[in-house]
Amino acid sequence: MNLLQHSLLGGTSFRSVADLLSGLNWHEAARKTPGVPYTLAGLIYHLSVTQRASLDLASGRAETWPDALSVWPDHSPTRAEFEERLGDLQAGLAEAQVLAEDPSLRAREILADLAVHSAYHWGQVALLRRLYGTLPVPGPA
Template identity: 35%
Template sequence: MVGEQPAFGKAVGNLFPGGPANVSWERALEGLGAEDAARVPEMLPHSVAQIVAHVAFWQDFLLEEAGGGAPLRPEYAAGGWPAPGPWEEEQARLLTGQGRLRALARDPAFTATPTREGHPWAAMLANFAGHGLYHLGQVVTIRQALGLWPPPGGGDTW
């Protein structure tokens, strides 16, 4: 298992910024101003800003727990959907948190340790990386619905 840890860390760590098969979070948010980020397309439940605030909330939760804290889990799912703060701050919080989670995923000593619930951190980080990719896809769909895709730097076109 020890020989597999660097491969795991690289694979899972690479998913936090968006993964090799997806546009990155940075690219997906590129060129999106606060007003457009707050728009909720017709027939969709969330804005990009709401998605970003949600993912950043759970990143912060996970990072606090990884640092030895004991954050309180919201009683209901709605508690994990805070109102977005200022757009530039939400983006920075999301991207900074991803960098920190990526580093943790690449740390074999950390990923082998258990969470408070006794699950390996490797499993928790892999699960959360999937959560982020799910919501990254929603961001792309929301931007498409708003006619704001691809971003200025381009998106996946093949």
């Protein structure tokens, strides 16, 4: 696995995405925290939408970022929306791994940007789960 692949999945410079999502359920994802402008469901929505648009660019399915793309939910995601976005996010992570294996220059730039953007939001996921007492204990290194 190369550095770009690790950057997309975590596990080196930050907790692995698999760890961060382990055991995440709808009840926890929908929980609102005073003073925090998003829920875990909203973060998953955002990560999924931005990842999908980035993967479309990196793979050549799209030439430009969609003009009218709403990257944050305009309402609290429903359980079905959360589960759909979570599934798409996980499928996209697998697609990103394939694209990052031997990327073109364009794909490398887009995926590197996606990795940095996502790492910021994975930190928010980790913080909320830590506050809730639900952040899984890291496995052996």
